[in-house]
Every structure is written in C-alpha cells, then in structure tokens.
Amino acid sequence: MDDFADLFIKLIEASRNHEHYRDVECINLIASEGLKSPAVKQALSLASDLEGRYAEGENDLEGHVKKRYYQGQKYMSLIENYSTDLMKKLFKCTWADVRLVSGTHANLATFKGLSTAAKNRKMVVTPLSCGAHISHDYAGLAGSVLGLENINHVYSIEEFNIDAEKSADVIRAAKPGIVTFGGSLFLFPHPVKELRAVAEEVGAYVAYDASHVLGLIAGGVFQDPFSEGVDIITSSTHKTFPGPQGGVILGNAKDARMEKAIKAIQFAIFPLSASNTHLGRLPALGVAALEMNLFGAELARQTVKNAQTAGQYLYEHGIKVLCEKKGFTRSHQIAVDVCDFGGGKKVAQDLEDANIIVNKNLLPYNNQNDRDNPSGLRIGFQDVTRRGFRESDIKHLCDLMISVIKGKRKPAEVKEDVIAFKKEFNHVKYGFQSVEEAINYLKKA
Ligand SMILES: Cc1ncc(COP(=O)(O)O)c(C=O)c1O
Structure with a gap:
C-alpha cells in the first residue's frame, strides 16, 4: 500500500477507536467538555448541507438576519433566526448572536466591540493564575491579539474568588472600558453585583465569560449574571451547556449605550473576525436550548x-x-x-x-x-x-x-x-434520544 492509502486507513481507524475509547470506555471528567444527547447529535447529522454553506452579512439589534451577501439563504436565515430566538428565550435577553464558532471567538468579538464602544483599551480581568482563560489575558487574545491593557482584579486565594472590596479600588483607579468576570477554574460565583455599580461609576461595560457555567446558569443555579448587572455574556456552547462546539454572545439592547455596544460587537463578528460561521451546528444548538429549557x-x-x-x-x-x-x-x-x-x-x-x-x-x-x-x-x-x-x-x-x-x-x-x-452509564439523560422524540414531547405538552 502506498503511504497515502496507509495514512488514510490509519486515520479512519484512529477515528473509530477514539469514539469507542472516550465515549464507551472512559469516564470523562474534563471540566470543559460537555456531553451531547442523541437528539443533538442527530440534529448535527441532519445539517450536512448547511455545514458547507456561507451566510456572511449583518444582523439587527434583535440578533436576526438583516442583510446577507450570498444567495440561497431562504431557509438558512430562518435557521439562524430560530436558533437565536431559542437562546434569547432560554437566557431571557433581547439579543443573541450565534455566529461565533467558539468561546474564544465570542471573547474576541466582545472585547474588541466593547473596547471600541467604550473608546478605552483597558480591561480589568481575573489573573490568569487564578482561573481566568488565556483569552482574557495580556499573554493571550486580549493582550497579544487585541492589544488591550490588562489590569488584574485582586484575587483572594483563601476565598478562591475575586476580592470585591480591593477590586473596587483597582477599577476606580484604572478606569477601564471593560470589567470582566468568569473563568476556567471557576468554583464560586464572582462578585458581579458587588462590583457592577463601580464599573458603572467609571463608565465600563461589564462582561461575563460563562463558557464553563452556561448550562448551570440556564438551569438557574450558580449565579444569574444578567440580574446581577452584567451587560454582555460570552460563552462556549459545549461545556455545561451540552450543545455542539461553538460560541454565543448574549445581551440586552435596552438603551443607547447597549445598542452601541451590540453594534460594535456585531461589527467585530462580521466583517472583522468571521466569514463562514459553521452553520451546521445551529439546529443542534436549538435542540440543546430546548433540552436545557425542559x-x-x-x-x-x-x-x-x-x-x-x-x-x-x-x-x-x-x-x-x-x-x-x-x-x-x-x-x-x-x-x-x-x-x-x-x-x-x-x-x-x-x-x-x-x-x-x-x-x-x-x-x-x-x-x-x-x-x-x-x-x-x-x-x-x-x-x-x-x-x-x-x-x-x-x-x-x-x-x-x-x-x-x-x-x-x-x-x-x-x-x-x-x-x-x-x-451501566451509556444512556444520556436530561435530553432526547431523537429529534422526533423532542417533537412528539412538545406536541403532547
Ligand atoms: C472561561 C473560558 N472562556 C473561553 C474558553 C474558550 O472556549 P472555546 O474552547 O470554545 O474557544 C474556555 C475554554 O475552556 C474557557 O474556559
């Protein structure tokens, strides 16, 4: 067999082995990995054409498709709008953007958009050593790609949390454009309600990276960032939220300040950072939203x-x-x-x-x-x-x-x-076995 064929066969073999190894034989305790239901997986497989399409363009302040630069969008725009609306309903907000291909992409667009809207390149974040994601840090996306100046929250190792009193002083002194919460090593709710007013005092937007805890928030536990005063939530859609790999940004277009922020974030998505938006995951995202709702x-x-x-x-x-x-x-x-x-x-x-x-x-x-x-x-x-x-x-x-x-x-x-x-545990619960089962469930409800 020539090298090419040999490589191909090994590739298929490794792919099959992986599926069996991690899904059937391993107990998976990686905190950043979710588990999709059979219905979510089925919805992904139903979108094999959609997966190859493009939908570049602009959205409106409700997160709906406003303008597209490609033809053939008749159903694609509906799909994007419906999955957007399911996420808005689940998280009780007026705007969502589902075009992000990952949590990192959601952070990129949000940090770029909010720093532009605030006309301020400073961002207060949790120290990387204390559980922030690399995309929040000067050594990662925020600093090295977007050129933002990072100032750290004061973190109490004993409390395993941001020290609200001391961070208030930091925010007042730094006068940042963004104050960010959330993280990767994330055991306790961050003090959003304690620091919201301080952020407002200095004119900063408040962002919350819910990548790890989005499913917990949807389930009404951990903390409720919007009611505590967050302006924008960024997230992956595949950790505690058990959807397909992707990203989402959520917010409320409630006044001119937020409209300005949302428009700047949308511009940071398209044209600045996305061309194809991995549309094939959108029906599956909607299934996951339904499952989390129920x-x-x-x-x-x-x-x-x-x-x-x-x-x-x-x-x-x-x-x-x-x-x-x-x-x-x-x-x-x-x-x-x-x-x-x-x-x-x-x-x-x-x-x-x-x-x-x-x-x-x-x-x-x-x-x-x-x-x-x-x-x-x-x-x-x-x-x-x-x-x-x-x-x-x-x-x-x-x-x-x-x-x-x-x-x-x-x-x-x-x-x-x-x-x-x-x-004993190869059946996924808290979800549907198929899209049909979900539809029948809704018809009976
Ligand atoms: C807090 C936080 N934000 C963002 C990300 C990046 O998410 P993604 O892998 O979807 O880009 C992660 C990844 O684990 C994370 O923990």
Whole structure:
C-alpha cells in the first residue's frame, strides 16, 4: 500500500477507536467538555448541507438576519433566526448572536466591540493564575491579539474568588472600558453585583465569560449574571451547556449605550473576525436550548450536587480538595491538590491509564512558569451527571480514583473496573434520544 492509502486507513481507524475509547470506555471528567444527547447529535447529522454553506452579512439589534451577501439563504436565515430566538428565550435577553464558532471567538468579538464602544483599551480581568482563560489575558487574545491593557482584579486565594472590596479600588483607579468576570477554574460565583455599580461609576461595560457555567446558569443555579448587572455574556456552547462546539454572545439592547455596544460587537463578528460561521451546528444548538429549557434545572442541580459530593468524599479520604470551608464548590468543578501523591501531571496520567480522564491544573499558589508541573487537578462532573450518576455512583467513582491516586491498585487493573462500571452509564439523560422524540414531547405538552 502506498503511504497515502496507509495514512488514510490509519486515520479512519484512529477515528473509530477514539469514539469507542472516550465515549464507551472512559469516564470523562474534563471540566470543559460537555456531553451531547442523541437528539443533538442527530440534529448535527441532519445539517450536512448547511455545514458547507456561507451566510456572511449583518444582523439587527434583535440578533436576526438583516442583510446577507450570498444567495440561497431562504431557509438558512430562518435557521439562524430560530436558533437565536431559542437562546434569547432560554437566557431571557433581547439579543443573541450565534455566529461565533467558539468561546474564544465570542471573547474576541466582545472585547474588541466593547473596547471600541467604550473608546478605552483597558480591561480589568481575573489573573490568569487564578482561573481566568488565556483569552482574557495580556499573554493571550486580549493582550497579544487585541492589544488591550490588562489590569488584574485582586484575587483572594483563601476565598478562591475575586476580592470585591480591593477590586473596587483597582477599577476606580484604572478606569477601564471593560470589567470582566468568569473563568476556567471557576468554583464560586464572582462578585458581579458587588462590583457592577463601580464599573458603572467609571463608565465600563461589564462582561461575563460563562463558557464553563452556561448550562448551570440556564438551569438557574450558580449565579444569574444578567440580574446581577452584567451587560454582555460570552460563552462556549459545549461545556455545561451540552450543545455542539461553538460560541454565543448574549445581551440586552435596552438603551443607547447597549445598542452601541451590540453594534460594535456585531461589527467585530462580521466583517472583522468571521466569514463562514459553521452553520451546521445551529439546529443542534436549538435542540440543546430546548433540552436545557425542559431539563436544565434538574441537570444543573444534580451536577453541582455531584461535584460537592465528590469534594466531600475525596476530602474525607485524605485527598486535599480545595475550599473545604466553603463546601468545595458551587459549580460543576472541584480543584484538588495532589502534590502529596506525585503532583498533577503524574496523577492525571495514572488516572488516564485507568481510563479516568481529568485535567492536570496549575493552582493559584503554584509556580506559574512551571506549567508542566502543576500540583493540581481540575475535575468536572457534567458528563457523568448527564449519564445518570447520582451521589452513590460518584462515591464509587471516587473510590476507584482514590485507589489509583494513593497507589493502592495498579491503574491497568482499575481500568477493567472502570470499563465495567461505565457500561451501566451509556444512556444520556436530561435530553432526547431523537429529534422526533423532542417533537412528539412538545406536541403532547
Ligand atoms: C472561561 C473560558 N472562556 C473561553 C474558553 C474558550 O472556549 P472555546 O474552547 O470554545 O474557544 C474556555 C475554554 O475552556 C474557557 O474556559
């Protein structure tokens, strides 16, 4: 066989193996990865033509298609408008933009748009070392691509949160155009309502990156950014929100100030940063919005309960889960310090060898330049929750993890137990098995 054929066959084989490995045989605890329902997957497969189309153009202040530069848009514009409206209804806001292909893209358009609208290049953000996403930081998108000047919120490592009082002083002194909340290592609601008035005082827009917690917000837990005074929410659509990979921006066009912001963000989407917008994900996004509308509250509550149960159980069994005094977490994630067991890199690899997939993670007090040697793990429970894990299942999973972390059993031996245990949880709950099932459910309702 020539090299080309050989490569192709290996590609298909690896793709098939991946599907079986991660979907069937592994327990997935990466905090940034969601789990799509069969109905969401079906909607993706129904959009194979749409997936290849273009819809460049402008939208109006309700997020609807206003002008398109391509022909053949008869149904495409309807699809974009309907999925936009489903997201607006779910998050009770007047404007949404679903053209973003990722959370990073949503941040790019928002930070560019808001800094333009505010005529101010300063942005106050959570320090990268304390859980912000690289796209918020001067070393990433915000600084190195958009040229924004970052000023850090003051962060309390003890509280694992932004120190509202001290950050108020920072905002007053810096007079930024944007104050940003939200993050990747995100255990407790950020003090939006405490700092909203201060941001207003200096004329800053308030942005909230909900990438990790969008599904929790949809389910009415964690925090409600809009009612706390956020102007714009940016997000991925595939973490706790269990949709297709993509991004979204949400807001309320309630006055001239917000209209100006939304128009600037829209310009930052098209023409500045998007040409094709991965339209094939839009029907699936709508299915996920429907599922979260119907089942999101129950899913979000159980997800947080499972994360808290894991925190408590691991802690009681001698694993240093952070923030014990605060109940470990109010989100889908916990942060664990495993320096006593060889550090995050070793433990994450041992767990992977047992088919339990977690992230190694730098903790705020680690040497931030030594990225390869973090003492922590970040563990997320949204995937297992959607597969039906309840508290007793979480404790059993923790027992398997503890036996690996403490070196009591060989990972290869635990792997067999993990594969057998996972077999009980290969049905996705809190959602629909097919698009037809969703339609029938709605007809009966
Ligand atoms: C807080 C936060 N914002 C943005 C992103 C980027 O999201 P995406 O991977 O959709 O670009 C992430 C990724 O995990 C994140 O944690």
